Amino acid sequence: MFAGRFNGPPGSANGGYACGVIAGHVAADLVEVTLHKPPPLDTELLVELAGPVYEVRPAGGDVVAVAKPVDEPIDVMPPVLDIPADAVPALADANHPFRSCFTCGPDRETGDGLRIFAKRITGRSILADRWAPDESLADDGIVRPEIVWAALDCPGGWAAFDRIPGGVAVLGRMTAHIDRLPRVGEQCVVVATSDWHEGRKIGARSALYTGQGELLAAARAVWIDSTA
Structure with a gap:
C-alpha cells in the first residue's frame, strides 16, 4: 500500500516512491519497474511472481506495475558539488x-x-x-x-x-x-x-x-x- 502522504500527481502515488516500494519485493541489486497505471493511494496491492517478472495489482484488478531484475548497469552521471546560491529552479x-x-x-x-x-x-x-x-x-x-x-x-x-x-x-x-x-x-x-x-x-x-x-x-x- 502507498500511503496518502507519498503522492505524486493528485490521487496517485509518487512514481519513484512507488517503484522503490515495489523494487523492495525483488531480490536483486538492480531492479527495473514499469508503471502501467498511476499507482493508487491507500489501496492494498498484491505483488505476485508471474514468470520472469513480478506483477503488482489490487485484488481482482488490472496490473498496475511490473518489476524485474536487470543486468545493464546504470551510466552514472558526475556530482555537482558547487551549486550556486542564485541557481534558478527548473520550473517557476x-x-x-x-x-x-x-x-x-x-x-x-x-x-x-x-x-x-x-x-x-x-x-x-x-x-x-x-x-x-x-x-x-x-x-x-x-x-x-x-x-x-x-x-x-x-x-x-x-x-x-x-x-x-x-x-x-x-x-x-x-x-x-x-x-x-x-x-x-x-x-x-x-x-x-x-x-x-x-x-x-x-x-x-x-x-x-x-x-x-x-x-x-x-x-x-x-x-x-x-x-x-
Whole structure:
C-alpha cells in the first residue's frame, strides 16, 4: 500500500516512491519497474511472481506495475558539488503542475515532503539541488530505500520536461541501484539530466551523492509525454 502522504500527481502515488516500494519485493541489486497505471493511494496491492517478472495489482484488478531484475548497469552521471546560491529552479513555482508532490511539491512543508527543487546549472545541461533527509523518512537513523527512489525521481522528470517546453510528462519506467542509504541529516546532492527523446518517450538519468561527492545511488528512467 502507498500511503496518502507519498503522492505524486493528485490521487496517485509518487512514481519513484512507488517503484522503490515495489523494487523492495525483488531480490536483486538492480531492479527495473514499469508503471502501467498511476499507482493508487491507500489501496492494498498484491505483488505476485508471474514468470520472469513480478506483477503488482489490487485484488481482482488490472496490473498496475511490473518489476524485474536487470543486468545493464546504470551510466552514472558526475556530482555537482558547487551549486550556486542564485541557481534558478527548473520550473517557476507558479507553473508547477503537481504542487503537492511528495518529492518536489512546493506546497509540502519541511518534514512532510522532500522539497527537492532541481535547479539549472549555468552552462551545463544538468539540474541539481541539495537535500538533507529528516527523521520521518528513516528507520533507526537510516533513510528507507523507497525514499531514495523518490529523491531520484522528480529531478529526472524536470530534466525530461526541458525537452517538451510547456508540456507535462509522467514516469513510465525507473531503474535504480543504491550503493549506500543516507543517514538522517546527512547533506546530499541530487543531480539529473535528460539524454534522449523519441516520440512520447524521454530518457533521464539521476544520481544522489553526499556533499563530499560519495555516490549513494543512481537511476535511469523513461518519462512519457502526457501532452503529446
